[in-house]
Every structure is written in C-alpha cells, then in structure tokens.
Amino acid sequence: MQAADRVILADALSKRYKLGVRADRDKTLRDEITRHVASAGARVRRRPGSDDPARFTWALRDVSFEIERGEVVGIIGRNGAGKSTLLKILSRVTQPTSGRARIRGRLGSLLEVGTGFHGELTGRENVYLNGAILGMRRAEINRRFDEIVSFSEVEKFLDTPVKRYSTGMVVRLAFAVAAHLEPEILVVDEVLAVGDLGFQRKCIGKMSEVAGEGRTILFVSHNMAVIQALCSRGIFLERGAIHTDADIGEAVRSYLRSVEEDSLSDLADRQDRRGWNEVVLAGVDVIAPGGRGGIATGMPTRFVFRTRRQDSDDERRLSCTFTIVNSLGQPLATIASSDHGPQDVANERDLDVFVCEIDALPLVPGRYRLDVEIHGRAYLQDAVEGAATFDVAQGTLEGRPVAGGRPGDIAIPHRWIVPPLD
Amino acid sequence: MTTRTHEPLAQTDHDHLPETGAEILVERERGWPSLRLWELWEARELLYFLVWRDVKVRYKQTALGVAWAVLQPILTVVVFTVFFNRVANISTGDVPYPVFALAGLVPWLFLANGVTIGSASLVANANVITKVYFPRLVIPTAATLSGAPDFAIAFVITLIVAACYGIFPTLAILAVPFVLLLVLATGLGASIWLSAANVEYRDVRYVVPVALQLWLLATPIVYPANQLHSPWNVILGLNPMAGAVEAFRWAVIGTPFPSVGLVLTSAVVALVMLGSGAFYFRAMERRFADII
Numbered sequence: 001m002q003a004a005d006r007v008i009l010a011d012a013l014s015k016r017y018k019l020g021v022r023a024d025r026d027k028t029l030r031d032e033i034t035r036h037v038a039s040a041g042a043r044v045r046r047r048p049g050s051d052d053p054a055r056f057t058w059a060l061r062d063v064s065f066e067i068e069r070g071e072v073v074g075i076i077g078r079n080g081a082g083k084s085t086l087l088k089i090l091s092r093v094t095q096p097t098s099g100r101a102r103i104r105g106r107l108g109s110l111l112e113v114g115t116g117f118h119g120e121l122t123g124r125e126n127v128y129l130n131g132a133i134l135g136m137r138r139a140e141i142n143r144r145f146d147e148i149v150s151f152s153e154v155e156k157f158l159d160t161p162v163k164r165y166s167t168g169m170v171v172r173l174a175f176a177v178a179a180h181l182e183p184e185i186l187v188v189d190e191v192l193a194v195g196d197l198g199f200q201r202k203c204i205g206k207m208s209e210v211a212g213e214g215r216t217i218l219f220v221s222h223n224m225a226v227i228q229a230l231c232s233r234g235i236f237l238e239r240g241a242i243h244t245d246a247d248i249g250e251a252v253r254s255y256l257r258s259v260e261e262d263s264l265s266d267l268a269d270r271q272d273r274r275g276w277n278e279v280v281l282a283g284v285d286v287i288a289p290g291g292r293g294g295i296a297t298g299m300p301t302r303f304v305f306r307t308r309r310q311d312s313d314d315e316r317r318l319s320c321t322f323t324i325v326n327s328l329g330q331p332l333a334t335i336a337s338s339d340h341g342p343q344d345v346a347n348e349r350d351l352d353v354f355v356c357e358i359d360a361l362p363l364v365p366g367r368y369r370l371d372v373e374i375h376g377r378a379y380l381q382d383a384v385e386g387a388a389t390f391d392v393a394q395g396t397l398e399g400r401p402v403a404g405g406r407p408g409d410i411a412i413p414h415r416w417i418v419p420p421l422d
Numbered sequence: 423m424t425t426r427t428h429e430p431l432a433q434t435d436h437d438h439l440p441e442t443g444a445e446i447l448v449e450r451e452r453g454w455p456s457l458r459l460w461e462l463w464e465a466r467e468l469l470y471f472l473v474w475r476d477v478k479v480r481y482k483q484t485a486l487g488v489a490w491a492v493l494q495p496i497l498t499v500v501v502f503t504v505f506f507n508r509v510a511n512i513s514t515g516d517v518p519y520p521v522f523a524l525a526g527l528v529p530w531l532f533l534a535n536g537v538t539i540g541s542a543s544l545v546a547n548a549n550v551i552t553k554v555y556f557p558r559l560v561i562p563t564a565a566t567l568s569g570a571p572d573f574a575i576a577f578v579i580t581l582i583v584a585a586c587y588g589i590f591p592t593l594a595i596l597a598v599p600f601v602l603l604l605v606l607a608t609g610l611g612a613s614i615w616l617s618a619a620n621v622e623y624r625d626v627r628y629v630v631p632v633a634l635q636l637w638l639l640a641t642p643i644v645y646p647a648n649q650l651h652s653p654w655n656v657i658l659g660l661n662p663m664a665g666a667v668e669a670f671r672w673a674v675i676g677t678p679f680p681s682v683g684l685v686l687t688s689a690v691v692a693l694v695m696l697g698s699g700a701f702y703f704r705a706m707e708r709r710f711a712d713i714i
Contacts, residue, residue, distance in 0.1 A: 017712065028624060028625040029619070029625050029629065088552075091555055093552060093553065093555050093711045095448070095449070095708055096448065099449070101448040101449070102445055102447055103446050104444070104445045104446075107446075109555070112553045115550055116550045116554070118475060118479060120478070120479045120483060121478065125475075132468045132472075133468065133471075133550060133554055135468075137467060
C-alpha cells in the first residue's frame with residue numbers, strides 16, 4: 001500500500017486569527033476586572049464579538065495535501081498568503097482552528113535561524129542550547145559537535161560570546177546546528193535570505209544533500225531560482241488557500257503570473273500588504289522623463305511612488321525603499337530614500353510623493369517588478385510585493401548596445417583598454 | 423465544512439511523542455487539557471539547558487554576579503534586624519533575631535526570586551515560543567529552578583551565621599530536601615499560574631512585585647508564628663510558605679517543630695496551586711503562540 005510512504009497528510013487545515021492582534025496585546029487584567037464587575041451589575045455579559053465574522057481573518061482555509069517520503073516541496077506565495085502559518089501548524093507551534101494533519105516521523109523546523117541564541121553565551125554554549133531547543137539530545141549534539149563547528153566555519157571564536165559575532169557568523173553557526181538536526185522531515189522558512197552568498201550556496205548544498213538522503217523537505221522562500229533548483233514540487237498559496245499544487249516549474253510560473261497580474265490591478269485594492277497601513281502605497285509609475293520613448297536600457301528613468309495617509313492630519317516623515325526584482329523573483333538591487341547622498345533634493349513641498357531618478361537604467365532588456373516598502377519613523381507602514389511591473393526595451397548604455405538573452409540582468413558601464421606596454 | 427476524507431495513515435496512538443516512525447496528529451485541542459507529563463519527561467535535557475542558561479546569563483549579566491547571591495540575604499537581614507528587632511521590638515525567644523530572620527528569609531528569597539523570574543518567563547521567551555515546539559511548561563519550570571544556586575549559597579551562609587551564634591544543625595537538617603520540595607511546589611505553582619496569565623494580561627508583571635510584598639508579610643519571616651493559637655496556626659498554613667518557612671527553621675536552626683496541621687495544610691495548598699496551575703497553563707497554552 002502506498003500510504004506507507006506518505007509522511008504528511010493535511011486535511012482541510014484552517015487557521016483563523018483575530019483581527020487587531022496588536023490591540024489585543026494591550027489587554028489588561030484591570031480592563032478584564034472592570035468589565036466583569038460592570039457586567040455583573042448589568043447581568044448581560046456578552047462574550048464580545050466571539051462569533052462576529054468581521055473580527056476574524058482566515059490565514060489558512062481548507063488546505064489539504066499529501067506529501068510522500070523524500071519529496072522536496074517548495075511553498076510559495078505572497079506575504080500574508082499563509083505560508084508561515086502553514087509551517088507553524090505543521091511544526092506544532094500553533095494549533096489549527098479546524099482540520100487536522102497527520103505527520104509521521106521526526107519533524108525538525110527551522111522557522112528562524114538562531115532561535116533561542118543568547119548573546120551572553122559563547123558559541124559552544126549556544127550550540128548546545130540551540131540544539132536542545134530544536135529537539136536534539138545531548139548525546140546527539142556531542143556526537144555531531146565537530147561536524148557542526150566545521151560546517152559553521154567559526155572554530156576560532158567558539159569560546160567568544162555570541163554578542164561579539166558578526167551577523168553572518170551567527171547565521172552560519174545557527175544554520176550549522178539546524179542542518180545537523182537530522183529530522184526525517186525538515187521544515188525551513190526563508191532562512192537563506194540572510195548570510196553571504198558563499199554560505200547560502202553551502203546551505204543549499206546541505207539541503208540538497210539532505211533531500212538526496214531520502215528525507216522530506218518543506219521549504220519556503222521568495223527566491224524562485226533557489227526554489228526551482230531545490231524542489232521538485234511546488235504548492236502556491238494564495239489568500240490562505242492552495243492555488244496551484246503541481247511540479248515546481250508550473251507552480252512558479254503560476255505564481256509569477258499571478259504577481260504580474262496583481263501589479264496591473266489597482267494598487268489601492270491590494271490586500272496582500274504588510275505593515276501598519278496608516279500610510280499606504282497608492283500608486284507606482286516607471287516613466288521615461290520628458291516623454292521620449294519608453295523604458296529602455298541606458299535611458300534616463302524615473303520611479304514615482306505615491307502614498308496616501310489614512311489621516312490627513314498625519315504629518316510624520318516617510319521614507320521609501322524599493323527593490324528591483326527580475327522575472328525569476330531574484331532581487332537585483334534595493335534603493336532607499338533614507339540613504340542620503342549630496343545629489344538628493346529633499347522634497348519639502350509634498351512629502352507624499354517619492355521620485356527616484358536614474359540617469360542610465362542599468363538593466364538588460366526583460367521584465368522586472370518592484371517590491372516597495374513605505375516606512376514612517378521606525379515603523380513599517382506598507383509593503384507591497386510586485387507593486388509594479390515594467391518592461392525594459394533594448395537600448396544602449398553609454399552608446400554601447402546591450403544584448404539580452406545572456407546570463408545576468410545588470411548592464412555595467414565599462415570600457416576596454418589597451419594596457420600600457422612597459 | 424469539508425467532508426473530504428482521507429485514508430488514515432495508521433492507527434497509532436497519537437498522544438505519544440514523535441519517536442521515529444510514530445505518527446503525530448496535529449489538530450485543535452478541545453475540552454479539558456491533558457497534562458502530557460511524559461512530554462515534560464522527554465524534555466528533561468532541554469529543562470537542564472534552560473536552567474543552565476538562566477543561571478549562567480544571570481551571573482554574567484549582573485555587575486555583582488555571584489556576590490549578589492551572598493549580599494541579598496545578608497543586607498536584607500541587617501535591615502530586618504534594625505527595623506523589626508530593634509525598632510519594632512519583635513522578640514524571637516531564645517533564637518538571636520538575625521539567625522531567626524535569615525532562616526526564614528532564605529527559603530523565601532528562593533520562592534520570591536523564582537516567582538519574579540518565572541512569571542515573566544514566557545513573555546521573555548516569546549521568540550522561541552513562536553518558532554519551535556516543545557512542552558511550554560519547561561520554560562517557567564526552568565526559570566523557577568534557576569534560583570537554586572542562589573539558594574545553595576544562601577543556605578551555606580545561614581549555616582555559617584548560625585554557627586557564629588553557637589547554633590549548630592541537628593539530624594533534623596536531613597529534612598531540608600522535603601521542605602525544599604514544598605517551597606518548589608509553591609513557587610512552581612505560582613510561576614505557572616502567573617506566567618500563563620501574563621501572556622494574556624500584560625499588567626500581571628506589575629501586580630507580581632506588590633503581591634510578593636504582601637505575601638512576605640503574610641509569612642512568618644520577620645515575626646515568629648508560635649504566638650498564634652488554634653485554629654489560627656492551622657489557618658496560617660493556607661499560605662503554603664508559612665508551613666515551609668516554619669519547617670525550614672525547625673530543620674536548620676532547631677526551632678520547635680510547627681504543628682502538623684500547619685505543615686499538612688501548607689502541603690495540600692501547594693499541591694493544589696501546582697495542579698490547578700498546570701491545568702490552567704495547558705489550557706492557555708493553545709493560544710500562546712497566537713497572542714504572545
């Protein structure tokens with residue numbers, strides 16, 4: 001019977017969250033007591049809004065799938081599509097509101113690199129602590145200690161407190177511990193977004209090694225290239241439900257198509273936003289200034305971001321950060337208005353529009369999208385993936401034609417020279 | 423709702439820990455919570471590492487480090503002696519007041535420090551709780567136990583101070599582990615209740631220090647309990663620390679054994695606190711990751 005090879009069975013998993021969790025955070029004993037005392041007098045104690053559907057949001061709705069031993073499954077979708085919620089339910093961090101999942105075998109989850117790391121403790125101590133938190137036995141950690149340390153490349157600093165480590169070192173050590181967890185099912189959430197490229201390669205190598213040993217991996221990432229290299233199957237979640245469950249190529253295509261379609265729809269209607277949303281991104285335009293032709297390699301280009309404040313009295317200063325992403329979902333460059341340079345002109349008249357000008361667009365012909373974040377003081381106000389899509393036509397960079405269809409997306413101004421011969 | 427059915431994988435008992443090949447069922451828990459004590463037992467190594475982390479970090483982070491474990495009981499006893507003995511004129515019979523107060527204070531500080539750290543422990547470990555699954559009861563338990571080295575130091579100080587006043591322990595000192603169990607049951611019970619409540623109601627942390635002050639006064643630490651007569655000496659036992667402190671003094675500095683009724687009442691109350699706390703905690707635990 002083939003059921004013997006089935007390691008995860010999700011049956012109509014659903015998760016409902018209360019809206020305004022942040023407001024809930026401030027729930028206090030004092031309010032509760034006042035409420036009870038007040039209602040004891042009135043005798044009409046109503047459980048506030050417990051059945052009022054407007055107060056809830058479904059992070060996951062009726063998600064069903066089966067995963068067999070040895071499958072490497074990429075979970076893709078936009079922010080808020082339910083990817084993290086799904087992984088949290090499978091790793092038992094949170095309970096589903098309804099539905100169930102059956103999991104066979106030891107499941108190790110890596111929802112964040114370095115969970116439980118403590119800055120005051122040394123690297124060595126953190127390996128043991130983190131290992132124990134992730135569910136390893138002490139004997140197991142002892143056995144694999146040398147392997148973990150050599151994978152992490154931080155041998156020299158093992159007895160230094162982790163607070164003196166660079167971020168890269170912490171990530172390397174933390175991933176090394178998790179990579180040696182040896183679960184039968186490994187659940188990984190976007191951990192490769194950190195760390196330098198060399199180490200990212202090493203981690204991906206380790207994960208494909210794990211996959212090659214016949215273990216099952218569930219992997220969340222925004223990097224479509226990595227997902228496609230690693231996974232054989234893709235589950236594309238949209239608004240808490242499965243949109244596509246197919247081989248990875250088809251799932252990624254379906255996802256990218258959907259992101260692109262969304263970027264054509266009205267930005268203000270988009271629901272897949274993050275942040276406080278007291279200020280939202282209302283419009284994005286990519287234009288060639290002066291109206292001379294379209295967007296092309298080497299041409300002057302303007303990125304225009306319009307924001308809208310919910311409250312017209314709101315006078316906070318905003319900043320805008322955007323990332324140019326290629327058609328495979330790989331980020332190419334991030335530009336932030338908060339990184340000031342002498343060439344910037346502060347916009348004193350109208351703080352609600354950001355215009356970023358590039359003299360010569362250094363992108364090869366192709367289709368690109370913009371992921372945009374709006375920050376107000378210290379808070380993320382709005383973040384929209386694929387806020388706009390634009391096509392770059394063939395053009396010239398400093399008079400030199402730039403050809404598409406080769407590896408890479410960036411056109412770099414350059415010259416060929418004849419070196420001095422003596 | 424969906425009526426889709428899947429063939430079950432295998433009918434194994436899902437209530438057991440996911441050993442290799444075993445199957446776990448992930449679904450919403452309903453009704454009366456199960457304590458899952460075997461999960462706690464399975465997590466004993468994690469408990470050990472968390473206690474060790476808390477102890478290590480505390481000694482590393484505080485400027486005085488280990489010295490604080492020595493200074494806290496001594497300074498408090500000096501203050502108590504000046505105010506309660508000299509000024510308020512509380513008499514403790516044959517036992518010199520500093521020894522009397524110290525022998526009451528040492529188990530109390532173990533409890534009070536444990537409850538202070540324990541009640542804040544879940545919120546302090548929020549990042550771990552939202553990322554990794556393990557029996558959550560381990561967290562307040564580890565926080566409460568992390569006061570053990572401080573207690574050991576203070577215990578030795580008590581023996582030294584008592585010896586300076588010519589009081590030496592008798593065989594009764596062998597009862598100290600049992601008294602400690604009573605203190606631990608009380609401290610764990612309070613920590614478990616308060617840490618879970620603190621996830622839901624963030625003002626619990628403001629209540630804890632005040633409550634501990636009142637609890638200190640309700641415990642015969644600065645004053646002796648032997649002036650109380652029946653039934654008050656048993657009613658006092660409703661405060662489990664009353665029985666614990668009285669029994670600790672008996673075991674360490676040889677004061678008369680408190681009434682059996684007092685100690686038994688304290689033990690029963692401590693166990694009720696611990697048991698009810700564990701069930702409350704397990705019921706609240708279903709929502710920790712969502713609201714913390």
